[in-house]
Amino acid sequence: MSASGSGRPVDGERRMPADGERRKPADATIADIHPCSACDVRQLSVCNVLDAPELKRLAEIVSTVTLPAHRTVLHEGDPADHLYNVTGGCVKLYKLLADGRRQITGFLFAGDFLGLALEDRYAYSAEAVGEVTLCRFPRRRLERLLDDLPKLEKRLLGNASNELAAAQDQMILLGRKTAREKIASFLINLAARAERRGQSADPLALPMSRTDIADYLGLTTETVSRTFTQLKTRRVITLLPGGMVALTDRLAIEELASGG
Amino acid sequence: MSASGSGRPVDGERRMPADGERRKPADATIADIHPCSACDVRQLSVCNVLDAPELKRLAEIVSTVTLPAHRTVLHEGDPADHLYNVTGGCVKLYKLLADGRRQITGFLFAGDFLGLALEDRYAYSAEAVGEVTLCRFPRRRLERLLDDLPKLEKRLLGNASNELAAAQDQMILLGRKTAREKIASFLINLAARAERRGQSADPLALPMSRTDIADYLGLTTETVSRTFTQLKTRRVITLLPGGMVALTDRLAIEELASGG
DNA sequence: GAGAGGATTTGACCCACGTCAATGCCGGCT
DNA sequence: AGCCGGCATTGACGTGGGTCAAATCCTCTC
Structure with missing residues (x-):
């Protein structure tokens, strides 16, 4: 674990x-x-x-x-x-x-x-x-x-x-969102909190492991990983080296997060 | 709903x-x-x-x-x-x-x-x-x-x-328990709270609908119903008229609730 | 106590996500 | 620079629980 x-x-x-x-x-x-x-x-x-x-x-x-x-x-x-x-x-x-x-x-x-x-x-x-x-x-x-x-x-x-x-x-x-909605909500939530702390919200830092994210969202590492690549393919996020993500299409992520 | x-x-x-x-x-x-x-x-x-x-x-x-x-x-x-x-x-x-x-x-x-x-x-x-x-x-x-x-x-x-x-x-x-564990936890939780209020915990009152239970546990009505009948068949609970449940084998329910 | 209407149960089928298993990648260490 | 080890990704496949649909069963109401 x-x-x-x-x-x-x-x-x-x-x-x-x-x-x-x-x-x-x-x-x-x-x-x-x-x-x-x-x-x-x-x-x-x-x-x-x-x-x-x-x-x-x-x-x-x-x-x-x-x-x-x-x-x-x-x-x-x-x-x-x-x-x-x-x-x-x-x-x-x-x-x-x-x-x-x-x-x-x-x-x-x-x-x-x-x-x-x-x-x-x-x-x-x-x-x-x-x-x-x-x-x-x-x-x-x-x-x-x-x-x-x-x-x-x-x-x-x-x-x-x-x-x-x-x-x-x-x-x-946890109870009602799909994997994609969970990941999107997670990103939006972290971004908002980073902003409140005065840190960068767009190249967003994800200091935690995929396993941590999975255990937070009620998923498995594999599903987290697959969902990230799916969002990457759809050009709504970009995975950067060093555990950073760019929220390429933040509007789309926000829509996904609230169940769009 | x-x-x-x-x-x-x-x-x-x-x-x-x-x-x-x-x-x-x-x-x-x-x-x-x-x-x-x-x-x-x-x-x-x-x-x-x-x-x-x-x-x-x-x-x-x-x-x-x-x-x-x-x-x-x-x-x-x-x-x-x-x-x-x-x-x-x-x-x-x-x-x-x-x-x-x-x-x-x-x-x-x-x-x-x-x-x-x-x-x-x-x-x-x-x-x-x-x-x-x-x-x-x-x-x-x-x-x-x-x-x-x-x-x-x-x-x-x-x-x-x-x-x-x-x-x-x-x-x-919501994130990590199976349907059976969810239902068992729910029953144990309600029973404990009924006891604290000085109400009956064994013939336990379930005033809420199956849909409410489902929406509380992150399941569907059908799954809630099926899980109740499954527990009934295994003789750990008994469904009584008037929205009451008897916790026939409370120990078994407690084991299920904590992931046995 | 008969009928109506919603709630619950049950059945058949499906799919999103989990499981199991490689493979790829990156950072650290020598 | 090259090896090593752990994380991340990807693939193939299985399944728990969701979906859709059809009975039953309650419980009000009249």
């Missing part, structure tokens, strides 16, 4: 305003005081509702983590001790059946929040797709902090609300 | 501690002051975190609604003006594709919360399966109230968290 772009850093991420920018003199001082202020992805994440003093309190309990490709971030059933915010790279969430069948329930990118767990156990596993950077919050301390930061709590509720809507979109995809 | 037990009240509900109990003299006075105190399903719902004075404030903005079978509760894309709590009966949530294909994303029963909408539009439609009773909250006023009732807000976040976990279970069901 699974395995993707073996160790190579996620292509999509090379385009991020990365370390170079973070170390501009102007920001360096602020970053020393509370690193969250200088966060590249703050505007994308749940942290965007906090002002400077609030950010500082958050910064006090956060630690940043870098994980290599394929490293498990958290495991279904384990005590939910930490929550995470993805700051770079791509993380996949998945659940397994007893016999190894896998369903990927989501891909997370910079700005996405991870770990909202019912009770005190994670409901799913999470694994780094390429190299990934994360902000890690101890759950207890974050929960206590939430009592003082109702804005953040509201934001988390809004976030959960968003995720629920996305989950329902995924249900109609 | 769809249609179920046309007008007949949901069987499962007949067993609820209904009017007789609600009208005991002791409760009647309290109910007059603030009806939420006498609510049959309070212990099941998000309201269970509130104490008497808080309940009273909630009661001030709530109104109760009764809808006949097949009545639309809310419609995808409409302004999200109200939130609801189901107090009796069954509500189905669904999304449609342009050509009419439908995915039911959930069935709600007494105690379940409805309407958490992203932005200010509903992300799905909701329709009464049998006759349904609901508590209705104006969204604006509830949101304002939430500022004063952090406990309730926390509870809603926990609730959303639960729903996300359920959504992920549904994704693995």
